[in-house]
Amino acid sequence: MAIRIQLDRILVERRMSLTELADRVGVTLANLSILKTGKARAVRFSTLDAMCRELDCQPGDILVWEPGPQAGED
């Protein structure tokens, strides 16, 4: 996948669990897991907004582009 999610690193830096982030952002743990494991096809701006707010970071800290096959080609 060309877009990689690096939630793990930021969560460790902020000493926050995935469950806590899910609670704060207002999405289910299952959905956040889909995002973390790179299975997500799209992210809503509202989710990204809430994640950046709660993690005090920029979208670029969460999403990283890498050369590779396009997302969603499965």
Next chain:
Amino acid sequence: MALPTLPPLGLRAPRTLGPGSVSSLLKIALDVAYLILLLITGVLVLAFVAAIFLPLTGPLAGQTYIEGSGDAAREVPVTRTLILFGLGATAAYFGGFLMILRDLRAIFRTLIQGDPFQPGNVRRLRQIGLTLTVVTLGVATVQMLVPAIPNARLSELLTPLFAVMVVFVLAEVFKEGARLRSDAELTV
């Protein structure tokens, strides 16, 4: 300038299920048609099996029918082969519709569960289209093979072929629907 707003029509959109809704009427129609076809096909298959083993007696024994018309008309005796062919072809005809109804009921179940856009329904719709094609072509072939039955006119073939096209287009629409649904499911 603001456009004038239309007064409310006082109509409500039909609910998926519930008393008086389009869906519940359809469900009843599907269930009734399925039961009737199941009965007819069952009786025909039983008659087919009976015709293989039982001796040709009773009102059918020694009967004849007129084949062809005009100068070419001739009297042909009713044979066991003829009866088996007739029963088999009719059973296959109703069996085809039974298969279609089984698929339609399965599609309807997914609708009631609130999840009709799934790959399984794409497969079912394609199967319905294929069954309709086979039944239509089968009927046309029988009409050509058996001189006692008048051949199908082009207009009689066009209607079912149009239905086949509609079903295949719907299958493609459902395929896209299934893709959109899986996209929505994986949107965080």
